[in-house]
Amino acid sequence: MVGGGQLLLSLLTGLADAAGLFFVASGLTVIFGVTRVVNFAHGSLTMLGAYCGWSLISRLPPTPLGFALGTLATMVLLAVIGAGLEIGLLRRVYRAPELFQLLATFGVVLMTQDIVQWLWGVEDLALRRPPWLRAFVRLGGARFPRFDLIVIALFPLVFLLLWLVFTRTRWGRLVRAATEDREMVAALGVDQRLLFTSVFALGAALAGLGGVLMLPDASANLGMDLTTVTDAFVVVVVGGLGSLPGAAAASLLIGLLQAFGIMLVPRATLALVFVVMAVVLVLRPNGLLGRPPGRGGVLGEVRALVRPAPHVLRWLGLAALILAALAPLLLGPYALAVGTEMLIAMLFAASLHFMMGPGGMVSFGHAAWFGIGAYASAFAVHLLAAPMPVGLLLAPLAAGLIAALFGAFVVRLSGVYLAMLTLAFAQITWAIAFQWVDLTGGDNGILGVWPARLVAGPRGFYWLALTLAVAGTLGLRAVLAAPFGYTLRGGRDSRVRAEAIGLPVTAIQLTAFALSAAAAGLAGGLYAYAKGSVFPTYISLGHSVDALLMVLLGGVATMSGPILGALAYTGLYDVLLSATSLWRLALGAAIIVLVLAAPEGIAGGALKLWQRRRPA
Amino acid sequence: MTRGGPEAPVLAVAGLAKAFGGVAAVAEVSFAVARGEMLALIGPNGAGKSTCFNILSGQIRPDRGAVYLNGESVTGLSSRAIWRRGVGRTFQITATFASMTVRENVQMALISHHRRVWRFLRPARHYFAAEADALLAPVGMQDQAERAAGELAYGDLKRLELAIALANAPRLLLMDEPTAGMAPAERGGLMALTRRLASERAIAVLFTEHDMDVVFGVADRILVLDRGRLIAAGSGAEIRANPEVRAVYLGSGATSGGH
Ligand SMILES: Nc1ncnc2c1ncn2[C@@H]1O[C@H](COP(=O)(O)OP(=O)(O)OP(=O)(O)O)[C@@H](O)[C@H]1O
Ligand SMILES: [Mg+2]
Numbered sequence: 018m019v020g021g022g023q024l025l026l027s028l029l030t031g032l033a034d035a036a037g038l039f040f041v042a043s044g045l046t047v048i049f050g051v052t053r054v055v056n057f058a059h060g061s062l063t064m065l066g067a068y069c070g071w072s073l074i075s076r077l078p079p080t081p082l083g084f085a086l087g088t089l090a091t092m093v094l095l096a097v098i099g100a101g102l103e104i105g106l107l108r109r110v111y112r113a114p115e116l117f118q119l120l121a122t123f124g125v126v127l128m129t130q131d132i133v134q135w136l137w138g139v140e141d142l143a144l145r146r147p148p149w150l151r152a153f154v155r156l157g158g159a160r161f162p163r164f165d166l167i168v169i170a171l172f173p174l175v176f177l178l179l180w181l182v183f184t185r186t187r188w189g190r191l192v193r194a195a196t197e198d199r200e201m202v203a204a205l206g207v208d209q210r211l212l213f214t215s216v217f218a219l220g221a222a223l224a225g226l227g228g229v230l231m232l233p234d235a236s237a238n239l240g241m242d243l244t245t246v247t248d249a250f251v252v253v254v255v256g257g258l259g260s261l262p263g264a265a266a267a268s269l270l271i272g273l274l275q276a277f278g279i280m281l282v283p284r285a286t287l288a289l290v291f292v293v294m295a296v297v298l299v300l301r302p303n304g305l306l307g308r309p310p311g312r313g314g315v316l317g318e319v320r321a322l323v324r325p326a327p328h329v330l331r332w333l334g335l336a337a338l339i340l341a342a343l344a345p346l347l348l349g350p351y352a353l354a355v356g357t358e359m360l361i362a363m364l365f366a367a368s369l370h371f372m373m374g375p376g377g378m379v380s381f382g383h384a385a386w387f388g389i390g391a392y393a394s395a396f397a398v399h400l401l402a403a404p405m406p407v408g409l410l411l412a413p414l415a416a417g418l419i420a421a422l423f424g425a426f427v428v429r430l431s432g433v434y435l436a437m438l439t440l441a442f443a444q445i446t447w448a449i450a451f452q453w454v455d456l457t458g459g460d461n462g463i464l465g466v467w468p469a470r471l472v473a474g475p476r477g478f479y480w481l482a483l484t485l486a487v488a489g490t491l492g493l494r495a496v497l498a499a500p501f502g503y504t505l506r507g508g509r510d511s512r513v514r515a516e517a518i519g520l521p522v523t524a525i526q527l528t529a530f531a532l533s534a535a536a537a538g539l540a541g542g543l544y545a546y547a548k549g550s551v552f553p554t555y556i557s558l559g560h561s562v563d564a565l566l567m568v569l570l571g572g573v574a575t576m577s578g579p580i581l582g583a584l585a586y587t588g589l590y591d592v593l594l595s596a597t598s599l600w601r602l603a604l605g606a607a608i609i610v611l612v613l614a615a616p617e618g619i620a621g622g623a624l625k626l627w628q629r630r631r632p633a
Numbered sequence: 634m635t636r637g638g639p640e641a642p643v644l645a646v647a648g649l650a651k652a653f654g655g656v657a658a659v660a661e662v663s664f665a666v667a668r669g670e671m672l673a674l675i676g677p678n679g680a681g682k683s684t685c686f687n688i689l690s691g692q693i694r695p696d697r698g699a700v701y702l703n704g705e706s707v708t709g710l711s712s713r714a715i716w717r718r719g720v721g722r723t724f725q726i727t728a729t730f731a732s733m734t735v736r737e738n739v740q741m742a743l744i745s746h747h748r749r750v751w752r753f754l755r756p757a758r759h760y761f762a763a764e765a766d767a768l769l770a771p772v773g774m775q776d777q778a779e780r781a782a783g784e785l786a787y788g789d790l791k792r793l794e795l796a797i798a799l800a801n802a803p804r805l806l807l808m809d810e811p812t813a814g815m816a817p818a819e820r821g822g823l824m825a826l827t828r829r830l831a832s833e834r835a836i837a838v839l840f841t842e843h844d845m846d847v848v849f850g851v852a853d854r855i856l857v858l859d860r861g862r863l864i865a866a867g868s869g870a871e872i873r874a875n876p877e878v879r880a881v882y883l884g885s886g887a888t889s890g891g892h
Contacts, residue, residue: 322781323732325758496753500744503757507730507741514728517690518742518797519716520750574732 022157027276029156033165035272036172037227041245042252042264043179044223050196050259051216054107054118055433058125060246062221066095066228067237068133071142074232079147088229092222099221103214109613111213116379120569121612123562126242127605134239135599143236150233164233175226176265183261192216196259243558247440251290254437255297257307266305288448291441298438299426321574323375323506325498330577341483345476353475355591357547360479360486361540363583366567367490368536370579373568375497376529377509378427381436382443383537383564386416388450388556390538391545395463405469409485409542416538417531424530428523440561447556462552466545482543489536494576496532505529570611572622641704642667643805643837644689649698651684658684660861662698666805666837671828673848674841676858677881682841683725685858686809689839690722691715702805716745721798722807725841727790731783735774735793738782739765742800768796771826787814792823799830806831808840812847820844824851849873857881 045059073094074087102125110118144150153160183189191212231241252271256263271290278289303309326334341360345353369383390412397408427438450457457463467473472481496502507515508522515522545551554560563586571582589607593600615622642665649662659681666672674682687693689700691712699708702718730738743761744750752760769775772792777785782793791811798806811827812820828851831838842848848855849869857865857878865875872878 321732322734322783325756495756498756498758499754500749500752500757500760503733503737503741503744504750506732510730510732511728513692513724514730514797515741516712517692517716517722517724517728518800519713519745520741521713525750 022159023280025156026159026161027280028273029161029165029169031273031276032169032172032269033272034275035268036168037230038248038252038272039172039265039268040175040227040230041224042249042256042268043175043261044220044227045246045249046253046256046259046261046264047179047192047223048217048220049253051192052103052107052111052213053115054111054122055115056220057119057122057246058102058129059220059224059249060242060244061126061129062095062099062224063228063231063245063249064133064237064239064242065098065129066091066225067231067241068137068142068228069094069225070229070232071144071237072137074144074229079145079150081149084150088226091229092225095225095228096218096222099224100214100218102221103217106609106613107217108210108213113612114573116373116569116573117612120566121609123566123569124605124608124612126246127601127608129605130239130242131599131602131605135602137237139239141236141238144232146233162234168230171230172265172268175223176261179261188212188215247444247558248290250437250440251294254434255294255304257304258433260304260306260308263304263306270305287452288445291444291448295426295438295441295445298430298434298441302430302434304434323574323576326577334577338487341487342480345479350475353479354547355587357475357479357482358544359584359587360482361544361547362563362567362587363580364486364489364543365537365540365564366571366579366583366586367493368533368540369564370568370571370573370576371493371497371536372529372533374573374576374578375502375506375509376526376533377431378526378530379432379436379565380561381440381558381565382561383439383533384556384558384560385439385443385446386420386534386537387541387544387560387564388443388446388551388553389416389419389534390541391551391555392450392457392463392541393538394542394545395466395551398466399463405472405546408466408546409539412542412545413535413539416541417535420534421527421531424527424534427530428526440558443556443558443561447553450553450556457551457553460553462550464550466551467549468546478547482547485539485543489539490580493532493536497576501525501528566608570608641701643703644839645701645704646685646689647699647701649685649688649700650696651681651688651693652696657861659688659695662858662861662863664856664863664866666839668804668835668837669832671831671838671840671851671853673852673855674839674858675843675845675848675855676841679860680858681861682858683809684861686722686725686807686839686841689715690720690807716801719801719804720807721801721803721805723791723794723798723809723811725809725813727787727794729782729785729790729793729797731781733782734779735769735782735785736762736765736778738793739768739796739800742797743768746801765796765800768799769793771830772796772823788812788816788819791815795823795827802834803836806836806838806840808838810841810843812842812844817844817846820847821850827851 041059041063045056048054048056048059070087070091073090074084077083077087106121106125107118110121150164152163154163154166183193195212227245252264252267255271256265256267271293274289274293297305344356348356365387368386369380373379393411393415394408397403397411401407423442427435430438451459453459468478468481472478504515504520504525507520508525512522541555544555567582567586568579569582570586571578571580589604590600593603597603645665647663649659650657651659662685664672674685676682684693688695691710691714694709699706701707702720707715707718730741733741737757740757740761743764744757747761749760766775766778769778772795774789774792774796777789782790785793791814795808795811808827812823815823824847827838830836852869855867855869855872856863857872857875859881864881865872865878
């Protein structure tokens with residue numbers, strides 16, 4: 018039985034969690050509302066806030082006043098960093114398609130990870146806790162940290178303050194007007210640059226506040242950027258993009274559900290948040306308090322003319338294919354293993370490109386399909402004792418079928434909401450793989466997924482991977498060039514026009530979603546046999562982000578983009594990893610340079626150069 | 634033959650009404666269009682013309698009222714279903730596929746019309762290319778067939794939309810401000826072409842237009858909408874003489890030559 022004291026304790030814990038979520042998420046939602054930038058670096062700002070706060074507060078007297086001063090100083094520092102980020106990077110990409118803004122913020126995430134590690138080291142940094150921070154209050158027999166009560170009190174305080182700023186000041190009214198209608202504000206002759214910079218500074222300061230307040234109960238650590246940004250995105254999306262009251266309501270909902278969820282279904286905790294988000298998005302496609310996106314929508318604004326590949330490119334591709342086929346005669350086993358991984362990455366990236374480029378459906382959780390494919394193969398080996406061909410058939414089949422079911426909910430959404438629903442699904446799948454230990458082995462994974470004798474050596478498996486990955490990638494390309502693919506692209510370009518000429522947009526999108534998942538599943542199946550094992554990490558957010566990076570690096574507009582992107586990304590990754598310990602810094606910097614220099618991606622940039630040299 | 638028999642008008646509208654958040658955009662509108670007839674729907678900005686069009690083509694569901702095509706009710710059907718019944722349309726804010734060429738845009742309409750959407754292997758460019766060019770020629774877009782729709786001038790987009798709208802051999806053509814963005818000289822040409830197509834192929838045409846020279850030049854009949862209500866209907870001469878219409882137009886400032 019659960020006592021009243023326990024209930025009260027859960028309630029307070031939930032409220033404290035909700036407050037923490039709100040500080041970070043409010044910054045994110047305000048930034049999104051005004052600039053329309055999907056700021057994946059918001060978690061990195063929170064992480065910076067935690068680390069800067071740790072450094073400042075550790076040097077101040079261990080009193081409440083010292084803590085408060087340290088917190089305020091951190092917020093100011095983060096505001097400066099946020100403004101610098103806006104002026105130095107994001108301002109330059111507002112005009113670029115939204116997907117490249119996303120790519121730029123990924124670059125910031127990578128760079129920040131290494132900068133923080135370089136400045137503060139790899140150890141988790143906990144705050145030395147003076148007595149006032151360690152104090153408890155007694156509540157009906159239970160003890161509750163006094164500091165958490167302060168955090169709870171800050172929640173309504175910060176909300177009210179923000180609310181007053183947004184409703185009572187001229188600046189706040191401009192921010193709200195800009196959230197509702199950007200063009201109108203531009204027409205009013207407001208200095209947009211200053212508005213955007215100041216909004217970013219405010220958002221970053223809020224992220225910093227969130228980061229500092231995490232210190233007393235936890236610590237500053239290098240993993241907090243991705244976990245925080247995921248949670249913050251969930252809150253923002255559940256509340257409705259750009260809505261401050263929405264963010265507050267969603268923080269409460271999620272914080273409380275988490276606190277009580279632990280009590281009721283301890284095993285479901287990892288997935289709970291995402292289940293909530295999935296349910297909200299299915300019932301309310303624009304979040305609790307969000308409004309339908311206006312014209313233009315969010316994410317996926319790529320409308321360049323798509324042409325068949327020039328002949329030179331076809332010959333180049335053929336030459337590369339012949340070279341790749343001959344590679345096992347020239348290369349050693351290690352290089353072949355790397356080659357196999359590159360081929361699998363290529364198919365994985367091509368499958369994501371299929372739905373997010375021509376399909377206009379950006380996925381933050383594409384690793385789910387890769388992972389489902391991998392687990393399907395592993396189950397085929399272990400539960401069915403099936404031979405490899407069956408395993409490799411089950412992989413795309415399982416991913417495709419599950420996607421066809423789940424996709425019915427996905428294709429009703431668009432933009433960030435759609436992306437977040439795919440993320441929710443991936444996180445739920447990950448949690449199942451992680452927590453259903455009896456079936457999946459949990460963290461230990463499933464071992465002994467070995468390929469058939471015929472292709473057991475590195476050469477044989479390389480050839481198998483080459484055949485299947487190239488066939489899969491070329492197959493996807495062919496489908497894109499056929500009426501099906503054109504219809505998919507038509508639905509993305511103009512849904513209104515597509516339906517006005519009778520094109521079945523929703524059915525086409527759903528089919529494309531399933532096809533894309535099946536191809537990713539095949540990549541996952543291949544990977545399982547290549548590695549001989551399957552782990553929950555295949556489904557992690559990091560792996561989904563890898564796929565996004567590959568596609569965005571290569572460029573969404575051209576069909577050769579994801580191929581180049583996958584090869585460049587895995588290649589760059591291997592080279593950087595062996596050349597420098599600061600490989601994230603280098604990769605992030607490379608991404609940012611690329612975004613600023615070639616917002617069309619590698620393939621798009623190359624195509625542009627090519628066309629410039631040969632005027633049509 | 635159609636259920637309504639040969640006598641039924643191509644399009645008949647009865648008591649159509651649609652409100653947005655309490656504001657009546659369209660209120661109790663009824664009219665009909667016959668085969669080969671050009672009917673102009675005019676009215677000041679915000680009168681409800683586009684809302685009418687969007688109801689007729691299935692983009693918006695009406696609150697009340699009914700829409701009949703050849704005597705058959707299509708009220709509340711999806712825009713896809715209505716298109717299948719032979720209704721082509723152009724949009725006030727043009728809607729085309731920006732990542733495709735002009736020809737490919739028309740090919741898509743033909744692929745849909747001939748039910749070739751679910752084809753996965755043969756490249757789309759091999760489908761109905763000649764037929765697409767045949768549709769582009771009369772609207773004067775054949776020279777630009779290879780250009781990206783995303784980079785066309787506004788007037789050319791309108792022409793492309795007309796070609797797309799004709800791809801399913803429509804019985805009813807809905808044109809929302811077909812000549813907006815064109816030079817005055819071009820406007821007459823495009824509407825004369827529409828006029829010719831309408832009589833040759835017995836297409837009923839309903840169009841909105843702010844340029845009164847164009848309206849009085851080609852329309853067989855004119856409907857005047859003001860704040861969602863039909864305030865007048867008749868020939869050009871009757872409309873010109875109508876005091877209520879004059880009041881509306883003098884009051885709103887939208888006159889001959891419009892925008
Ligand atoms: N989706 C919508 N939501 C809310 N109000 C709408 C919507 N669409 C139209 N309205 C309103 O309905 C009224 C009629 O608009 P409509 O676009 O039909 O006018 P119109 O006659 O086509 O005007 P114009 O000549 O400017 O094109 C206007 O007051 C408009 O603001
Ligand atoms: Mg209109």
